[in-house]
Amino acid sequence: MMSGKIVSFQPVVYYNEIYLFMIGIVAFLTQLQLLHLLRYHKTIAVLGATLAHAMWDLISFGVVMGVVFFGFTCAIYLMYHDMAAYSTMATAMGSQVWIRISRINGHSTIIID
Numbered sequence: 001m002m003s004g005k006i007v008s009f010q011p012v013v014y015y016n017e018i019y020l021f022m023i024g025i026v027a028f029l030t031q032l033q034l035l036h037l038l039r040y041h042k043t044i045a046v047l048g049a050t051l052a053h054a055m056w057d058l059i060s061f062g063v064v065m066g067v068v069f070f071g072f073t074c075a076i077y078l079m080y081h082d083m084a085a086y087s088t089m090a091t092a093m094g095s096q097v098w099i100r101i102s103r104i105n106g107h108s109t110i111i112i113d
Contacts, residue, residue: 072096 038044051058073093080086085095 069093069096 073089073096076096077086077089077092080092084091086092
């Protein structure tokens with residue numbers, strides 16, 4: 001039976017904020033320790049040198065893939081702009097990213113009017 005009494009959750013929210021702050025500090029310190037340990041690992045040094053050497057190739061690949069993605073988004077926006085998921089370019093891009101990232105099969109994305 002409810003007595004109509006208002007319960008304040010402010011202490012719970014306060015403790016939750018402190019908890020999240022402490023978890024953030026622990027995660028940050030763990031990352032620092034991991035980076036310090038990996039600094040002396042030769043395989044990581046080779047990986048870093050390889051990525052540094054291939055930086056311009058990776059950047060150009062990203063630019064080309066961005067242009068291709070934007071082209072697909074424009075085509076889908078022009079074909080399906082009357083649907084809510086593709087009504088603007090921003091929502092069309094978001095829908096395309098969601099479809100690419102998630103594991104949705106093609107049949108579930110077809111909407112029949």
